[in-house]
Amino acid sequence: MAYVNFVKKYKLEIAMVLPLLLYILGFTVYPIIQTITLSFQDQYTKAFTLANYKEIIGKTEFKNAFFNTIALTFISLTLEMTAGLVIALILKRNFRGKGLLRSLMLVPMGVPTLVSGVAMTYIFGLNGYFNELLEKLHLIKLPVDWASGGFKTLLMVSVADMWKVTPLVILLLLAGLESIPDEVYEASNIDGATAWQTFKYVTLPLLKPSITMALILRAIDAFRIFELVLVLAGRATPVISTFAYDEYNNYANAYTSAAASTILLLIIAVFIVSYLKIAGTKEEQ
Amino acid sequence: MRKIDISEKISNTAYIPIAIIAAILMIIPVYILFITSFAVPSDILKPHPDFFITRFTLDHWKDVFLSGNIWPPFKKSFVVATMTTIIAIIIAAPAAYVIARMPSKIKYAVVLSLFFTRMFPDVGIALPIAVEFIKLNLMDTYLGLVMAHLIVNLPFAAWILVGTFETIPKDLEEAALVDGTSKLTALMRIIMPIALPGIAVTAIFVWLNSWNEFTYALYLTISDRTLPLQTYYYVQRGGIFDSATYAAILTIPVMLVTFFLQKYMKSGYLAGAVKG
Numbered sequence: 001m002a003y004v005n006f007v008k009k010y011k012l013e014i015a016m017v018l019p020l021l022l023y024i025l026g027f028t029v030y031p032i033i034q035t036i037t038l039s040f041q042d043q044y045t046k047a048f049t050l051a052n053y054k055e056i057i058g059k060t061e062f063k064n065a066f067f068n069t070i071a072l073t074f075i076s077l078t079l080e081m082t083a084g085l086v087i088a089l090i091l092k093r094n095f096r097g098k099g100l101l102r103s104l105m106l107v108p109m110g111v112p113t114l115v116s117g118v119a120m121t122y123i124f125g126l127n128g129y130f131n132e133l134l135e136k137l138h139l140i141k142l143p144v145d146w147a148s149g150g151f152k153t154l155l156m157v158s159v160a161d162m163w164k165v166t167p168l169v170i171l172l173l174l175a176g177l178e179s180i181p182d183e184v185y186e187a188s189n190i191d192g193a194t195a196w197q198t199f200k201y202v203t204l205p206l207l208k209p210s211i212t213m214a215l216i217l218r219a220i221d222a223f224r225i226f227e228l229v230l231v232l233a234g235r236a237t238p239v240i241s242t243f244a245y246d247e248y249n250n251y252a253n254a255y256t257s258a259a260a261s262t263i264l265l266l267i268i269a270v271f272i273v274s275y276l277k278i279a280g281t282k283e284e285q
Numbered sequence: 286m287r288k289i290d291i292s293e294k295i296s297n298t299a300y301i302p303i304a305i306i307a308a309i310l311m312i313i314p315v316y317i318l319f320i321t322s323f324a325v326p327s328d329i330l331k332p333h334p335d336f337f338i339t340r341f342t343l344d345h346w347k348d349v350f351l352s353g354n355i356w357p358p359f360k361k362s363f364v365v366a367t368m369t370t371i372i373a374i375i376i377a378a379p380a381a382y383v384i385a386r387m388p389s390k391i392k393y394a395v396v397l398s399l400f401f402t403r404m405f406p407d408v409g410i411a412l413p414i415a416v417e418f419i420k421l422n423l424m425d426t427y428l429g430l431v432m433a434h435l436i437v438n439l440p441f442a443a444w445i446l447v448g449t450f451e452t453i454p455k456d457l458e459e460a461a462l463v464d465g466t467s468k469l470t471a472l473m474r475i476i477m478p479i480a481l482p483g484i485a486v487t488a489i490f491v492w493l494n495s496w497n498e499f500t501y502a503l504y505l506t507i508s509d510r511t512l513p514l515q516t517y518y519y520v521q522r523g524g525i526f527d528s529a530t531y532a533a534i535l536t537i538p539v540m541l542v543t544f545f546l547q548k549y550m551k552s553g554y555l556a557g558a559v560k561g
Binding site: 012013016017019020021023024027028029031032034035038083086087089090091093095101103104105106107108109110111112113114115116117118119120121122123127128129132135143163166167194195196197199220223224226227230231241244245248254257258261262264265268272276279 | 300303380382539543
């Protein structure tokens with residue numbers, strides 16, 4: 001009875017939320033369940049099987065993709081967080097031309113991810129601008145083939161990813177920096193702390209929640225990286241998501257593709273749970 | 286008077302040069318993209334490409350526009366983005382209003398779940414969608430792509446709009462209800478007009494997301510490419526000047542909008558948003 005009354009009282013509200021809810025259930029939650037189901041199905045008999053997982057885990061490409069995903073996340077995050085923190089600290093200062101500089105720092109946000117990949121192919125091409133710069137500086141004699149695989153390709157993709165998302169990290173950290181009250185800095189100034197001490201004992205600890213949030217959010221995004229790798233590294237350096245696409249598109253095997261996607265899903269779920277834990281403890285404070 | 290230590294000296298003198306170098310690095314890829322689209326081939330296609338070009342040509346742009354290969358993808362991207370935006374706002378705005386008026390505990394949970402739907406890998410969602418769409422003959426269609434782009438944009442739009450509606454005081458609609466108007470009229474006449482600027486900004490972001498979207502378009506396309514896919518097609522074929530020109534055409538609206546809407550790029554909007 002209470003249930004009927006609730007529906008009667010809030011029928012307008014329910015009608016307003018329902019389309020969104022149904023769409024998300026039908027087009028996000030249900031497909032995810034389908035992907036997981038698919039990954040455990042036999043291609044022909046549809047019976048429960050672990051064969052899809054066995055098949056991809058046995059593939060060298062998948063091992064590479066898995067390793068590349070982890071390595072890429074690690075390198076990208078290190079680069080992005082360092083650059084983001086340095087620039088955020090600079091933008092917190094007051095100086096002439098700060099507004100303009102801030103706008104320039106945000107330029108990559110106005111560039112589609114795919115396009116940033118395209119631009120990077122000109123920079124990291126065999127006869128690209130980066131090799132040209134290195135040659136001019138006499139650091140290399142022969143041009144480096146950045147897309148040939150291995151560590152240098154990972155580094156190239158990381159730099160491309162870093163370029164695209166550092167603005168986002170800057171904004172996240174700047175928001176954190178701006179929430180630190182000025183009094184804290186005045187106090188550390190009066191105590192005669194050096195700039196380094198202030199940074200290490202005041203700024204960094206107070207910024208820790210923002211840094212942790214930015215790290216987890218960026219890690220989730222880094223695991224899902226797709227377009228950049230597809231454009232820059234192609235099939236030579238797969239990550240889990242491009243591997244999953246490859247299985248579906250080039251080998252026409254939706255089942256192994258689903259298995260790879262499910263593994264990616266699992267990794268991301270772990271990070272979402274850790275985000276919730278941290279967001280939860282922040283809420284309580 | 287406290288003495289100035291070395292770390293402070295370094296940070297006080299180095300911050301401007303570092304900032305300038307960082308700003309330059311942020312612009313270089315865009316600069317290279319645009320000069321490539323305007324360069325004479327012999328200035329770029331050589332072992333030591335010129336960083337500053339003196340000879341400009343409109344040939345690549347002319348080629349792209351005269352080839353007839355740009356209009357179908359352009360139209361597809363434009364129509365899909367516009368349709369996605371309209372439907373996303375129609376579905377997400379009322380829902381966001383209701384969510385914004387929920388008790389704060391439930392609201393927090395709902396907003397968080399909206400946020401997390403955007404955290405799942407697109408390849409995992411696009412796969413069963415593509416399998417299903419093949420059966421339903423929705424591959425290559427506008428409708429199929431709009432439906433797929435809504436997956437990305439509905440939670441995103443609702444998420445931003447909850448923030449917009451939260452800032453509108455509850456008293457306004459309560460006063461209207463006391464005056465005897467119905468809930469629906471109060472909503473349409475009072476709340477929506479106040480929320481309009483926020484809705485407009487959201488609509489623009491949704492449009493851009495759809496305009497840039499790559500993964501779903503890739504899964505759901507066999508022959509009728511969108512503009513990002515057309516760009517990727519030339520990247521794969523090694524058409525440097527074609528891909529540079531297509532990429533530039535793709536970027537211009539995005540850059541203009543991001544530049545003018547910079548003040549809305551707060552951390553709240555960001556996490557799942559601007560990253561494509």
